[in-house]
Amino acid sequence: MVMLGCAAEKERVSLDVPAGDAVKTLKEFARQTEVEIVYDLQSVNGVRTNAVSGRYDPEVALRIMVRGTPLQVDYERETGAYAVFREKS
Amino acid sequence: MKDVPFEFDENSPVEIAASEWFARLDRGLTADEQDRYVEWLAKDPLHRETINRYQSDWENFDRLAGIHLKSHARIDPDLLAPAREQGSRWARWGRNLAIFGPLPFAAIVVLTLFFVFSGPEESAGLKLQPATELLARIEQKTLADGSIIEMNRGAEVEVAYSAAERRVFLKKGEANFDVAKDPDRPFLVNVAGVDVQAVGTIFSIRLQEDEVDVIVTEGVVKVKPSNSAPAAPRGAVSDTFLQVGQRAKVDIGSAAPVINVSAIDDREVQERHLWKPRLLDYDKILLGEIVKEFNRSNPVKVVLSDPSLETISLSSTFWSDNVEGFVRLMESSFGMEAEWRGSREILLRKAR
Structure with missing residues (x-):
């Protein structure tokens, strides 16, 4: 399948991150997918992320993890790094 | 936005x-x-x-x-598909932690490769980019024999492998060489008329206008003027062997280059390698602290305009050479604005 832009450089990775405290699970996500990520601890404090297991594009995996939580995913396409933040209400 | x-x-x-x-x-x-x-x-x-x-x-x-969401991802049917080629930098990082891990023995392959440092493409986002080249990621090349060359920004390297020897030319700038062991085929870097030869060794060379600077982090290298250099008659200058903890400086401005060897301590070695990407992997770090870490490694410095930004508590897994990605994310997700001040400084402030 032909992919466009930066997505072409992203590859699916096997990962298995259980549901849990975002402070820990996001770090575990970074460790398993070997992507760069930054998030501020105040935003993710107390948030519980979903489990994700299988072969995924890292961005998709991250979006599955934060789905249904107040957290959002930001992908920096030039360098392939991620941020997770809380939408200001 | x-x-x-x-x-x-x-x-x-x-x-x-x-x-x-x-x-x-x-x-x-x-x-x-x-x-x-x-x-x-x-x-x-x-x-x-x-x-x-x-x-x-x-x-x-x-x-x-009041719905309680459960969102377990389904197991992917491709789970058993071949694993992707892992980004070697992460693998290298693991190896760096185990400093004296065994070096791979390499198959003998004959090839000639050329690669030249190329600047990054123009990209949107950061307003004004006078120093795009200075923001470029550090390049790491794995050669056919498994040797790895890390090139600092602006470095130019040419590779010419043959059956008899592995020859590399450092044309410009600074690079670190992690050489796969192959006693039958010496690994030789030619830099401005100086040969640096290694077998299974890690060493760095920096080519400046009037000087070549070599330091060794593992093993031993031999430094000598190239045979091809006209000013260096065969045997006139004896080979100099350089060990861990030593630095050789060769004055390439003079007609007959002289090799000066001096001791170098761990701190100097570390400083000399700061340009090499380090994984800034912190469970908890203040923005002010991580900015300092980036600044230690990069020619472009980040400045926080407001002391209140310094105390933002972050979790980070970021390579030290990706200050650009970091700054962009600070803009897009952390309510900040970045602005160039001169060609080597980026000011980060709260978005108005």
Whole structure:
């Protein structure tokens, strides 16, 4: 399948991150997918992320993890790094 | 951008697509769907924004309805497909931690490779980019024999492997060489008329205007003027062997280059290698501290305008040479604005 832009450089990775405290699970996500990520601890404090297991594009995996939580995913396409933040209400 | 109130048409194609993807995410994506989802996300920044908005709308809805969400991703049917070629830098990082890990023995391959440092493409985002080249990521090349060359920004390297020897030319700048063991085929870097030879060794060379500077981090290298250099008659200058903890400086300005060897301590070695990417991997670090870490490694420095920014507590897994990505994310997700001040300084401040 032909992919466009930066997505072409992203590859699916096997990962298995259980549901849990975002402070820990996001770090575990970074460790398993070997992507760069930054998030501020105040935003993710107390948030519980979903489990994700299988072969995924890292961005998709991250979006599955934060789905249904107040957290959002930001992908920096030039360098392939991620941020997770809380939408200001 | 995210703070601007939205006016949207829920029947627009983007809205419909986003709602469909959102529903699919909930039940898990097949491999094919993932490809299409990633493709869709990449096609237009609006797609990402829309799906993010879905995310927050859903959260509100969820709270109101009191539904407890469960979202386990389905196991991918491609689970047993061959693993991807892992980014070697991460693997290297692991190896760096175990400093004296065994070096791979390499197969003998005859090839000639040429590569030249190339600047990054123009990219949007950061306003004004006088120093794009200075922001470029550090390049790491793995050669056919498994040797690894890390090139500092601006470095130029040419590789010419033959059956008899592995010859590399450092044309410009600074590079670190991690050489795969092959006693039958010496690894030789030619730099401005000086040969640096190694067998299974890690060493760095910096070529400056009037000087070549070599330091060794593992093993031993031999430094000598090239045989091909006209000013260096064969045997006139004896070979100099350089060991861990030593530095050789060769004055290339003079007709007969002289090799000066001196001791170098760990701190100097570390400083000399600061340009090499380090994984800034912190469970908890203040923004002020991580900015310092980036600044230690990069020619472009980040300055925080406001002391209150310094105390933002972050978790980070970032390579020290990706200050550009870091700054962009500070802009897009952390409510900050970046502005160039001169060609080597980026000011970060709270967005107005």
